[in-house]
Amino acid sequence: MSDEREWYPYFAAVRPRAGSDLRWRDDLRARLAVASRRDCLDSTGELRAGARPTGRYQLLEVGEVEARWGAAPWFEVDSNCRFVGPVAGFLNWESWMKGKEELAFARDLLWATRGYLARTGREGRFEAVVDEDFPLRDAASKHGFHDGDFFLDEEPDYAQYVRDRIVAAVAALGLRPELFNGGTGHNPHRIDQFVPRGNQTYASAWQTFKEHENDPLRLWGYNWTGMSSAAFAEFLAVAS
Numbered sequence: 001m002s003d004e005r006e007w008y009p010y011f012a013a014v015r016p017r018a019g020s021d022l023r024w025r026d027d028l029r030a031r032l033a034v035a036s037r038r039d040c041l042d043s044t045g046e047l048r049a050g051a052r053p054t055g056r057y058q059l060l061e062v063g064e065v066e067a068r069w070g071a072a073p074w075f076e077v078d079s080n081c082r083f084v085g086p087v088a089g090f091l092n093w094e095s096w097m098k099g100k101e102e103l104a105f106a107r108d109l110l111w112a113t114r115g116y117l118a119r120t121g122r123e124g125r126f127e128a129v130v131d132e133d134f135p136l137r138d139a140a141s142k143h144g145f146h147d148g149d150f151f152l153d154e155e156p157d158y159a160q161y162v163r164d165r166i167v168a169a170v171a172a173l174g175l176r177p178e179l180f181n182g183g184t185g186h187n188p189h190r191i192d193q194f195v196p197r198g199n200q201t202y203a204s205a206w207q208t209f210k211e212h213e214n215d216p217l218r219l220w221g222y223n224w225t226g227m228s229s230a231a232f233a234e235f236l237a238v239a240s
Helices: 024-036 062-069 099-113 136-140 158-171 202-211 230-235
Strands: 010-014 046-049 052-061 089-095 116-119 125-127 129-135 177-179 191-194 216-222
Touching (some): 010 099, 052 062, 136 158, 136 216, 158 177
Antiparallel strands (some): 010 089
């Protein structure tokens, strides 16, 4: 039996927000509108930037994509990250955008879907959420962890996970941190001060931290490093 569906070259796997009361299609539309500051998915199947058409799309259930692409190396439903759930559906699209506009849309999609991007002509995929190594110094920086944009802020227990990882990393150095508390547009999970222990002073605690500031701290979060890379543009076949 032949596959008569028209398949567009790009796929975005959609992982809905934890606790969302929206169905995955509505959730995607709402999040993409926030990310792009405009409605992108119109009711006719066109991608739009305001009144200007920028591509075509279709929203597909997992079973529809699996029936045709389940054997593809890029097809995956589950994630190793406990803060995102299984794929609930797919956005399949073709783009009429070029250059920076194409890249911006793809980044908005990764933030909105928290899944991955794939192409029909390629084996690999590009993940929205990754387990990334940061230098420990980011834990004491206002602009650390991509200025705080790395974090999956909406996920239950995620903030405590980040803070626990920071505390454990510096506790291994014999340090007891006090973490920043309060709203911020920057890194909200940063070391504000150390509590001296034993013969430590504030200065010696910071000196110990300084000596280990390049030690790795691994966390789950948004793949902003990858989205800013030349490999991402190449993956989308976007000319520099």
